[in-house]
Amino acid sequence: GDSVTQMEGPVTLSEEAFLTINCTYTATGYPSLFWYVQYPGEGLQLLLKATKADDKGSNKGFEATYRKETTSFHLEKGSVQVSDSAVYFCALSVDNTDKLIFGTGTRLQVFP
Amino acid sequence: DGGITQSPKYLFRKEGQNVTLSCEQNLNHDAMYWYRQDPGQGLRLIYYSQIVNDFQKGDIAEGYSVSREKKESFPLTVTSAQKNPTAFYLCASSIRPGTSGDTQYFGPGTRLTVL
Numbered sequence: 001g002d003s004v005t006q007m008e009g010p011v012t013l014s015e016e017a018f019l020t021i022n023c024t025y026t027a028t029g030y031p032s033l034f035w036y037v038q039y040p041g042e043g044l045q046l047l048l049k050a051t052k053a054d055d056k057g058s059n060k061g062f063e064a065t066y067r068k069e070t071t072s073f074h075l076e077k078g079s080v081q082v083s084d085s086a087v088y089f090c091a092l093s094v095d096n097t098d099k100l101i102f103g104t105g106t107r108l109q110v111f112p
Numbered sequence: 113d114g115g116i117t118q119s120p121k122y123l124f125r126k127e128g129q130n131v132t133l134s135c136e137q138n139l140n141h142d143a144m145y146w147y148r149q150d151p152g153q154g155l156r157l158i159y160y161s162q163i164v165n166d167f168q169k170g171d172i173a174e175g176y177s178v179s180r181e182k183k184e185s186f187p188l189t190v191t192s193a194q195k196n197p198t199a200f201y202l203c204a205s206s207i208r209p210g211t212s213g214d215t216q217y218f219g220p221g222t223r224l225t226v227l
Protein backbone atom coordinates (compact mmCIF):
# COMPACT_ATOMS: atom_id res chain seq x y z
CA GLY A 1 0.00 0.00 0.00
CA ASP A 2 0.89 3.66 -0.14
CA SER A 3 3.22 4.87 2.58
CA VAL A 4 5.56 7.63 3.69
CA THR A 5 8.85 7.17 5.52
CA GLN A 6 10.57 10.00 7.36
CA MET A 7 13.87 10.14 9.14
CA GLU A 8 13.58 9.66 12.87
CA GLY A 9 14.21 12.56 15.16
CA PRO A 10 14.86 14.53 17.05
CA VAL A 11 17.02 16.61 14.77
CA THR A 12 19.03 19.02 16.90
CA LEU A 13 20.70 22.03 15.28
CA SER A 14 22.25 25.33 16.22
CA GLU A 15 20.68 28.51 14.91
CA GLU A 16 21.70 29.33 11.30
CA ALA A 17 22.62 25.71 10.53
CA PHE A 18 21.47 23.95 7.35
CA LEU A 19 18.48 21.64 7.69
CA THR A 20 17.57 18.51 5.79
CA ILE A 21 14.72 16.20 6.78
CA ASN A 22 14.47 13.15 4.55
CA CYS A 23 11.17 11.85 3.23
CA THR A 24 10.59 8.96 0.82
CA TYR A 25 7.32 7.53 -0.38
CA THR A 26 5.70 4.49 -1.94
CA ALA A 27 2.63 5.04 -4.10
CA THR A 28 0.89 3.16 -6.89
CA GLY A 29 -0.43 6.26 -8.68
CA TYR A 30 0.86 9.81 -9.12
CA PRO A 31 0.76 11.35 -5.67
CA SER A 32 0.80 14.92 -4.53
CA LEU A 33 3.32 15.53 -1.75
CA PHE A 34 3.07 17.79 1.27
CA TRP A 35 5.04 19.04 4.25
CA TYR A 36 3.03 20.06 7.29
CA VAL A 37 4.41 21.64 10.47
CA GLN A 38 3.04 21.28 14.00
CA TYR A 39 4.06 23.70 16.75
CA PRO A 40 3.69 22.53 20.36
CA GLY A 41 0.07 22.02 21.42
CA GLU A 42 -1.33 23.09 18.06
CA GLY A 43 -2.83 21.60 14.93
CA LEU A 44 -0.99 21.13 11.66
CA GLN A 45 -0.25 23.90 9.18
CA LEU A 46 0.59 23.37 5.54
CA LEU A 47 4.21 24.36 4.95
CA LEU A 48 4.54 23.56 1.24
CA LYS A 49 3.39 21.12 -1.40
CA ALA A 50 4.15 19.81 -4.89
CA THR A 51 1.66 18.15 -7.17
CA LYS A 52 3.82 16.70 -9.95
CA ALA A 53 7.31 15.42 -10.60
CA ASP A 54 10.13 18.00 -10.58
CA ASP A 55 7.92 20.64 -8.94
CA LYS A 56 9.56 22.56 -6.12
CA GLY A 57 7.45 23.72 -3.20
CA SER A 58 8.74 26.62 -1.11
CA ASN A 59 7.59 28.73 1.82
CA LYS A 60 9.24 30.70 4.65
CA GLY A 61 12.72 29.70 3.45
CA PHE A 62 11.87 25.98 3.33
CA GLU A 63 12.07 24.06 0.06
CA ALA A 64 11.33 20.55 -1.17
CA THR A 65 11.58 19.08 -4.68
CA TYR A 66 9.36 16.24 -5.90
CA ARG A 67 11.82 13.61 -7.18
CA LYS A 68 10.00 10.80 -8.92
CA GLU A 69 13.18 8.90 -9.82
CA THR A 70 14.16 8.57 -6.17
CA THR A 71 10.58 8.74 -4.77
CA SER A 72 11.67 11.48 -2.41
CA PHE A 73 10.53 14.87 -1.13
CA HIS A 74 13.27 16.02 1.24
CA LEU A 75 12.72 19.22 3.21
CA GLU A 76 15.57 21.76 3.31
CA LYS A 77 16.25 25.16 4.80
CA GLY A 78 19.48 27.07 4.47
CA SER A 79 19.51 28.74 7.88
CA VAL A 80 17.21 27.61 10.67
CA GLN A 81 15.92 29.78 13.50
CA VAL A 82 14.86 28.92 17.04
CA SER A 83 11.28 29.63 15.95
CA ASP A 84 11.48 26.73 13.47
CA SER A 85 11.47 24.25 16.35
CA ALA A 86 8.44 22.03 15.72
CA VAL A 87 7.41 18.62 14.40
CA TYR A 88 7.46 18.25 10.62
CA PHE A 89 5.23 15.76 8.81
CA CYS A 90 5.63 14.55 5.26
CA ALA A 91 2.41 13.36 3.60
CA LEU A 92 1.02 12.20 0.29
CA SER A 93 -2.35 12.03 -1.40
CA VAL A 94 -3.03 9.81 -4.37
CA ASP A 95 -5.09 10.56 -7.47
CA ASN A 96 -8.80 11.19 -6.89
CA THR A 97 -8.76 10.40 -3.19
CA ASP A 98 -9.47 12.38 -0.09
CA LYS A 99 -6.93 10.60 2.02
CA LEU A 100 -3.69 12.04 3.27
CA ILE A 101 -1.13 9.44 4.31
CA PHE A 102 1.30 10.81 6.87
CA GLY A 103 4.79 9.90 7.93
CA THR A 104 5.49 9.56 11.63
CA GLY A 105 6.86 13.09 11.97
CA THR A 106 10.34 14.46 12.70
CA ARG A 107 10.94 16.73 15.66
CA LEU A 108 13.33 19.63 15.03
CA GLN A 109 14.98 21.40 17.93
CA VAL A 110 16.97 24.55 17.21
CA PHE A 111 19.16 26.06 19.92
CA PRO A 112 20.55 29.61 20.02
CA ASP B 113 -11.48 35.29 10.39
CA GLY B 114 -12.14 32.03 8.57
CA GLY B 115 -10.95 28.83 10.12
CA ILE B 116 -11.63 25.62 11.96
CA THR B 117 -12.52 25.54 15.64
CA GLN B 118 -12.40 22.51 17.89
CA SER B 119 -13.73 22.33 21.40
CA PRO B 120 -12.88 21.68 24.07
CA LYS B 121 -9.09 21.92 23.98
CA TYR B 122 -8.75 19.40 26.82
CA LEU B 123 -11.28 16.72 27.69
CA PHE B 124 -11.30 14.16 30.46
CA ARG B 125 -13.52 11.13 30.43
CA LYS B 126 -14.16 8.21 32.72
CA GLU B 127 -13.96 4.72 31.32
CA GLY B 128 -17.27 3.53 29.91
CA GLN B 129 -18.53 6.98 28.98
CA ASN B 130 -19.21 8.29 25.49
CA VAL B 131 -17.86 11.74 24.67
CA THR B 132 -18.42 14.06 21.70
CA LEU B 133 -15.73 16.30 20.23
CA SER B 134 -16.85 19.39 18.35
CA CYS B 135 -15.50 20.59 14.99
CA GLU B 136 -16.84 23.66 13.19
CA GLN B 137 -15.55 25.38 10.05
CA ASN B 138 -16.57 28.64 8.36
CA LEU B 139 -14.41 28.15 5.27
CA ASN B 140 -17.34 26.85 3.19
CA HIS B 141 -15.38 23.65 2.57
CA ASP B 142 -17.21 20.57 1.35
CA ALA B 143 -14.95 17.92 2.88
CA MET B 144 -14.16 17.35 6.54
CA TYR B 145 -11.93 14.82 8.28
CA TRP B 146 -11.09 13.43 11.71
CA TYR B 147 -7.60 12.20 12.57
CA ARG B 148 -6.11 10.67 15.65
CA GLN B 149 -2.52 11.46 16.65
CA ASP B 150 -0.50 9.24 18.96
CA PRO B 151 3.14 9.80 19.91
CA GLY B 152 5.51 8.42 17.28
CA GLN B 153 2.70 7.24 14.98
CA GLY B 154 1.84 10.27 12.90
CA LEU B 155 -1.81 10.90 12.06
CA ARG B 156 -4.36 8.22 11.28
CA LEU B 157 -7.70 8.85 9.55
CA ILE B 158 -10.81 7.98 11.56
CA TYR B 159 -13.71 9.23 9.39
CA TYR B 160 -14.20 11.66 6.55
CA SER B 161 -17.15 13.33 4.84
CA GLN B 162 -17.29 14.71 1.32
CA ILE B 163 -20.80 16.14 1.53
CA VAL B 164 -23.58 16.78 4.00
CA ASN B 165 -25.38 13.66 5.23
CA ASP B 166 -22.65 11.35 3.92
CA PHE B 167 -19.45 10.04 5.49
CA GLN B 168 -16.97 7.18 5.09
CA LYS B 169 -14.83 5.16 7.46
CA GLY B 170 -11.13 5.79 7.51
CA ASP B 171 -8.41 3.42 8.64
CA ILE B 172 -9.32 3.26 12.35
CA ALA B 173 -13.10 3.86 12.59
CA GLU B 174 -13.87 1.16 15.17
CA GLY B 175 -15.21 2.66 18.41
CA TYR B 176 -16.00 6.03 16.81
CA SER B 177 -19.07 7.57 15.20
CA VAL B 178 -19.74 10.82 13.30
CA SER B 179 -22.56 12.84 11.80
CA ARG B 180 -22.66 15.53 9.11
CA GLU B 181 -26.03 17.25 9.36
CA LYS B 182 -24.64 20.66 8.42
CA LYS B 183 -21.85 21.66 6.07
CA GLU B 184 -20.09 23.58 8.84
CA SER B 185 -20.12 20.87 11.50
CA PHE B 186 -18.61 17.38 11.82
CA PRO B 187 -18.78 16.13 15.43
CA LEU B 188 -16.93 12.99 16.49
CA THR B 189 -18.23 10.69 19.23
CA VAL B 190 -15.74 8.49 21.01
CA THR B 191 -17.73 5.57 22.33
CA SER B 192 -17.03 3.21 25.19
CA ALA B 193 -16.17 0.58 22.57
CA GLN B 194 -12.95 2.41 21.71
CA LYS B 195 -10.34 0.46 23.63
CA ASN B 196 -7.62 3.09 23.86
CA PRO B 197 -9.17 6.52 23.36
CA THR B 198 -6.52 8.68 25.03
CA ALA B 199 -5.01 10.68 22.17
CA PHE B 200 -4.86 14.04 20.41
CA TYR B 201 -7.75 14.44 17.94
CA LEU B 202 -7.47 16.71 14.92
CA CYS B 203 -10.22 17.88 12.60
CA ALA B 204 -9.49 19.12 9.08
CA SER B 205 -11.35 20.38 6.03
CA SER B 206 -10.69 20.84 2.33
CA ILE B 207 -12.39 22.61 -0.55
CA ARG B 208 -12.62 19.92 -3.19
CA PRO B 209 -13.21 16.35 -2.05
CA GLY B 210 -11.72 13.65 -4.17
CA THR B 211 -8.97 15.82 -5.59
CA SER B 212 -5.36 14.87 -5.07
CA GLY B 213 -3.28 17.90 -4.21
CA ASP B 214 -6.08 19.71 -2.44
CA THR B 215 -4.82 21.22 0.82
CA GLN B 216 -6.34 20.12 4.10
CA TYR B 217 -6.66 22.80 6.78
CA PHE B 218 -6.44 21.69 10.40
CA GLY B 219 -8.05 22.83 13.61
CA PRO B 220 -6.09 23.27 16.88
CA GLY B 221 -7.00 19.83 18.20
CA THR B 222 -8.62 18.31 21.29
CA ARG B 223 -6.59 16.29 23.77
CA LEU B 224 -8.73 13.52 25.22
CA THR B 225 -7.63 11.72 28.38
CA VAL B 226 -9.47 8.72 29.77
CA LEU B 227 -9.16 8.46 33.54
